[in-house]
Amino acid sequence: MFVKLFTTSLAALVFFSCAAPRRVPHYFDANNPLKRVAVLPLKNDTDDADAPNTVRKKIIEALEAKSYIIQDVKETDQMLRDQMGINLGGQLEMTTPQKLGEVLNVEGLLYGTLMDFDESTTGVLNVRKVRAKFKLVNAQTGQAFWERGLGVRSETRMSGRSGDVAAAVARGADAREKDTPWITIDSYSLNERNVGQAFAIGLGAKLLTKAVGIHLEHESKEMVRRVTESLPWGPGPGAISTAPAVAMPALPAPRMQSPEPPSFGYMDYGKKDLTALLISVSVDRHTGESTTFSIPLAKAGDSIRMDIDLSAAVKSGESMPAAISRISTIHRGDKNSSHTLYPNSRKYMTHAPEEGGAYEKPQVTKTKIGSEVVDGHPADKYRITIKYKNGRIEEGYIWNARDLDQMTIRSEVENKDARITAELKNVSIKRPAAALFEIPAGYTEAQNFMELMTETK
DSSP states (O other), X not given: OOOOOOOOHHHHHHTOOOOOOOOOOOOOOTTOXXXXXXXXXOEEOSSOSSHHHHHHHHHHHHHHHTTOOBOOHHHXXXXXXXXXXXXXXXXXXXXXXXXXXXXXXOSEEEEEEEEEEEEEEOSSEEEEEEEEEEEEEETTTOOEEEEEEEEEEEEEEESSHHHHHHHHHHHHHHHTOOSSOEEEEEEEEESOOOHHHHHHHHHHHHHHHHHTTOTXXXXXXXXXXXXXXXXXXXXXXXXXXXOOOOOOOOOOOOOOOOOOOOOXXXXXXXXXXXXXXXXEEEEETTTOOEEEEEEEEEEETTEEEEEEEGGGGSOTTOOOOHHHHEEEEEEETTTXXXXXXXXXXXXXXXXXXXXXXXXXXXXXXXXXXXEEEETTEEEEEEEEEEEOXXXXXXXXXXXXXXXXXXXXXXXXXXXXXXXXXXXXXXXXXXXXXXXXXXXOTTOEEOSSSGGGTEEOO
16 A cells, blocks of 8 residues: 655645635625634544544635634644543533533534545445534534535446446435435546456555545545535624625535645755656655655756656555556746646646745754765755644754755655655756656646546546
8 A cells, every 4th residue: 555655845846735725705794603613623433533634624724714713723622632631523522512612712613523534446336435514503502503414425437337337326325314415526437347457446546645645635625615605604803894794606616636746755956957866765654664766856947857656655466557657747947837747648737836826835944963975975964843834843864965065865854654765866967858847749638637547428
């Protein structure tokens, strides 16, 4: 299986988040009494330990987009833990909304239960499902202010009658769930009639999305978007107007984006043009599994290209669809453009930069602790701390080559999930061919990740 790799400044510069910029709300209802809301830990009825936090983040973003003021989740969790001994969503039943509101000093409480978060892969039919129910409660009265539950599912099925029949049976089974109903948001037919190959395609997509931390991302976003359509508008930041809220049209469904490639440690390539081989070894701190990548790298000015064989992250006995097993990432700093090439299918995807055209650059603190020779290069060794805007902190060491204008040629960084060692080999200080940073002739653009492997009926 893939290992879960963590994002670094390298990924921020080269692999870019596919998430859309957060919308600034333009509507509010100053009469809404829930001036400040705490989004409580979700009760988890699934087997996925990380899923509640994923969905909790999505519902927070949705509430903020509806003009609610949300208490910082770290502050909420700390007060629940320190003052009430509550660590899990399932423990919230031990107390009352009034007590929670008093302790957290908020007017509103968002309860949630994650009921389903899974992906079944059979080859004939592969189904991705996320289902949850939420309740916004007035902390003073204990009464529900808003309540709704919904499940969303997307499916890919093998071409032909067997795939159609399997899809119909699965939908029929889900249709029996009346209290928290299911809706199908996407249905694709694989251009494949071989069960084994169809299974490999589904498994490969599942492994890849898990590896880069966006498993069921599309379904989670769509579930939250749809479930909050009926949520009343929040009071806004200090609004005092008594004007009624203005109805806002429903937002369009997000596109299903391609997953980000794995990241390879913190590296500062400096200002020189170069070609090199990046060797990266990642060790999952929970399972002890390791993955090694050997990645040709080219840099010209502010443009960077990496050629990655993702099949290196698949365990023996497993397989990955050929369409996504090899990728090339291109970042053109001079054009503020970003692309992922899929050579095996001769397709590419375009990634929109963040609003304003800037990618996150983490705050890096480094302290020199010595000097060593790395692969023949005299290098200064630094202890580093990397701080990201979302609060994540990573620590480790880097070696900057003195004969290469302090270019990082080795790094060792880690966080709670993984340890990554990265090293540059065969460094050649020369300008790479300009054609490396262009989309090759004959490539066509794919509008979403599923289009790389499927055809839509």
